[in-house]
Amino acid sequence: QVQLVESGGGLVQAGGSLRLSCAASGFTFNTYYMGWFRQAPGKEREFVAGISRSGYITSYADSVKGRFTISRDNAKKTISLQMDSLRPEDTAVYYCAASGTWVRTTMGAVDYWGKGTLVTVSS
Numbered sequence: 572q573v574q575l576v577e578s579g580g581g582l583v584q585a586g587g588s589l590r591l592s593c594a595a596s597g598f599t600f601n602t603y604y605m606g607w608f609r610q611a612p613g614k615e616r617e618f619v620a621g622i623s624r625s626g627y628i629t630s631y632a633d634s635v636k637g638r639f640t641i642s643r644d645n646a647k648k649t650i651s652l653q654m655d656s657l658r659p660e661d662t663a664v665y666y667c668a669a670s671g672t673w674v675r676t677t678m679g680a681v682d683y684w685g686k687g688t689l690v691t692v693s694s
Contacts, residue, residue: 573597573683575667580688583657587692591652593667593685600648604670606630606678607641607652609663610687616666620652621678630677635661657692664689 579591591607606621620641621630629641640653650667664687672679 573669575669575683575685577665577667577685577688580665580690582691582693585657585659585692585694587657588653588655589657589690591654591665591667591688591690593650595648595650595667595669598669598683601645602671603682604673604678605641605643605650606668606670607650608666608668608681609661609690610666611660611663614663618677619665621670621673622650623673628673654690657690659692659694662690662692 574596576594583589601624604623607619608616609619610616619632619635620639622641622643626643638656643650666687667685668681669683670678670681
């Protein structure tokens with residue numbers, strides 16, 4: 572069955588860095604657009620970053636541009652999110668996602684979700 576398994580979350584001080592990873596299985600990885608979403612306490616889930624099937628095209632939410640970098644390895648069926656200059660407002664559960672579509676500059680409707688990994692940034 573389809574699985575998206577996130578890892579790498581944790582507690583970090585403001586200004587620090589974390590690297591999230593997501594391992595995919597159960598579907599044809601290189602035919603899906605991949606990305607990261609996050610949900611902070613009391614807020615709706617929001618798009619963070621997306622990457623095309625080849626990895627050549629990326630998209631970021633304005634709030635993380637210049638600080639986060641998404642990448643993928645189709646051979647290993649993994650994606651990563653390098654998060655630098657973290658801020659307390661980045662605190663959230665981060666979800667790995669797979670979509671069969673790309674709409675303009677971002678991912679389309681998500682077909683598969685991971686269970687999430689918690690990132691906490693202390694001030």
